[in-house]
Amino acid sequence: MKYLVFIASLLASGAATAEVTIADAWVRETIGAGRTSAGYARIVNTGAADRLVAVSVPAAMADVHESREQGGVMRMLPVKALEIPAKGETVLKPGGYHIMIMNGPPLKRGETVTLTFTFEKAGKITVPAKIAPITAP
Template sequence: MKFKLLTAALLLACSALHAQTVEVKGAWVRATVPGQKGTGAFMRITAKDGAKLVGVLSPVAGVAEVHEMKMEGDIMRMRAVPVLDLPAGQTVPLQPGGYHVMLMELKQPLPKGSTVPLTLRLQDAKGVESRLELTLPVSAVAPSAAANDAGPGDEKSGHHGEHKH
């Protein structure tokens, strides 16, 4: 029993250590209307030491995936991306029209002003997986760049959406 508790504590410590190297800013989820079954979540992710985004979870959606939208000839295509590289020190934007999180099979409407719990599954260069728990504000439009830089979501200001670990 003691061995299991020690192992669990070590795994949690490793997970927390890795999550400290990832910063999320400007995170938000697009509001939905009743009956809408999918929406997007957007943010900017910076991994100090490099990492991979290997999954996304949210209790509000039956399916949560990282997707990519890109032009192929004259057609805009969207596809699931099983792994998204987060190069060391580079900010990777998850934004409309590019990489983003798709929340599908929504279990409830997501009205403007509410929040959505979202978990990022990360993996470091050694393959160690960690989770970063976020609470994202729901908005009809992207928060302005000035507002993002001023601190909405900054844990110190008590808002949601930005997390530095």
Template sequence: MKMMTLAALALAFSPVAFAAKETKNSLNIIEARIFAPLKGSSATAGYGTFTNTTGKEVAVTIEKVEPFKAVEMHETIEKEGRMAMQKVEKLTIPAKGSVDLKPGGNHIMLFDPIREVKADETLKVTFKVNGKSETYDFKVIPRVKPEGHHHH
């Protein structure tokens, strides 16, 4: 019995066991956050920085965010002298590279929550990464409107 316990401990602390835990997701997301929707608004946005931990580029699509009915990835572009958002089907994260999701750039749009979403809660965001579902925690933060600036 003692040998089985020692063998189990040796396996649990082996580099292989640690490597498996570290590579659960092929992406890391730093500063993953979603703005709490403003009163009366049915849409909000999510941001963070995707970092690809693999040696190959990865394709990322948004799958779902509980409790929102719909989610999309958007990019901000200049169109006829004005800034506009357009839906993008996927983001490509270069090998060992990163892509920022930020106001005025690429971001996640979330529509029609089925319940109130409050600051300081954590939401599960599911992406497809090279076709495989991976779920990440995003912190809901209060939206602070800068003077004279409107986004979404």
């Protein structure tokens, strides 16, 4: 029996593909004439390692960025491909990785916006994201 389980797990790992899901997606509202926002989410991967290569938002420009402090100066740097570890998760959260949303229509709190994530292996995943107040933590 133990032997069978071992074989089964070997088979399972051999056949593993990226199994990616997206949870807790939200974006910040824009204020007045402001057209810049940030989006966040938890990317959970139950399969093999994958990479997030693009994100899109209707009628806006969107890129994955990282807020990184270098010598007391905060910079937002574009991230070409974000690693999603095998059987792990990558969290996009304030002060770290985020989706930079620019030049789009106003984002009003309480409404939702559609985010499309493109992964190297898992392909495209579209989720609704809640638009939260600008003061959301």
